[in-house]
Amino acid sequence: MPELPEVEHAARCLRAWALSGRILAVETDPRAERIFRPGSGAALARALAGRRVASVRRLGKHLLLELAGGGPLGLLSHLGMTGKWVRRLPGEPPPSHVRASLVLEGGAVLHYRDPRLFGRLRVVPGARFELLPELGALGPDPIAAGIDPVRLAALLGRTRRPVKVALLDQRILPGVGNIHASEACFRARIDPRRRADRLSPGEVARLARGVRATFDRALSALGAGEEIAYVEEGGENPFLVYARAGERCPRCRRAAIRRIVQAQRSTYFCPACAAGAARPAASASASRARASASRG
Numbered sequence: 001m002p003e004l005p006e007v008e009h010a011a012r013c014l015r016a017w018a019l020s021g022r023i024l025a026v027e028t029d030p031r032a033e034r035i036f037r038p039g040s041g042a043a044l045a046r047a048l049a050g051r052r053v054a055s056v057r058r059l060g061k062h063l064l065l066e067l068a069g070g071g072p073l074g075l076l077s078h079l080g081m082t083g084k085w086v087r088r089l090p091g092e093p094p095p096s097h098v099r100a101s102l103v104l105e106g107g108a109v110l111h112y113r114d115p116r117l118f119g120r121l122r123v124v125p126g127a128r129f130e131l132l133p134e135l136g137a138l139g140p141d142p143i144a145a146g147i148d149p150v151r152l153a154a155l156l157g158r159t160r161r162p163v164k165v166a167l168l169d170q171r172i173l174p175g176v177g178n179i180h181a182s183e184a185c186f187r188a189r190i191d192p193r194r195r196a197d198r199l200s201p202g203e204v205a206r207l208a209r210g211v212r213a214t215f216d217r218a219l220s221a222l223g224a225g226e227e228i229a230y231v232e233e234g235g236e237n238p239f240l241v242y243a244r245a246g247e248r249c250p251r252c253r254r255a256a257i258r259r260i261v262q263a264q265r266s267t268y269f270c271p272a273c274a275a276g277a278a279r280p281a282a283s284a285s286a287s288r289a290r291a292s293a294s295r296g
């Protein structure tokens, strides 16, 4: 499933393929109207034809394209669960499940493919992205702006949800999805079932580093290649714990990775690492208790 690294990869691809290229024509799939809500495929095609892609930005899991050649116009692209931008050169057959095709000057075609139709393609009048409620609510981008551990601690401190579930809230660290929430907890040696408001400042700082590390790892694995296969599509699994239930933990080698369900989503973690991380605090309080018992 696309999370921040895959969307960043898409942004880089779109810049390489489309910057300053003119869009000659646009075709949309009439069976995929839900992708174009609240507009329509026909309105999107009319708005984009004749424009040039002036810039491609990313905020969390959203792609923000500004289009030149007329008044200011924006295009918001969210990849949903299975969305992907792919390019086909003249003469190459299109991929399956294409929902929108942008024919560029020179004949290359940018296809938005999305088998499950959870993605979005939305024209943004005036390129006023900041007026869209789904963007206005997002926190600062964890890669572009970095992760402030003090802000992260304040936001996690306000929720009693399990830390892994809290991390999926795009107001906190936009771009973290189900995969990287598990990965970040594992890297930070934090039990994903812990209450978010019970983490110590040191644990929150570890979590911030864990998020950054799992993103960096995924971004470097994506490289400069063009088409990527998501794990769910049978692509290689580059993750430490995600989708690895039953495999031996790559860190402690003592336990098997477990899959549990939190808020209807799969969570993967190592029970030995999670218990081990909690142990120092527990044994410290136990020794304090023993000390006070011997004094009394």
Ligand SMILES: [Zn+2]
Pocket: 249, 250, 251, 252, 253, 254, 255, 270, 271, 272, 273, 274
């Ligand atoms: Zn382990």
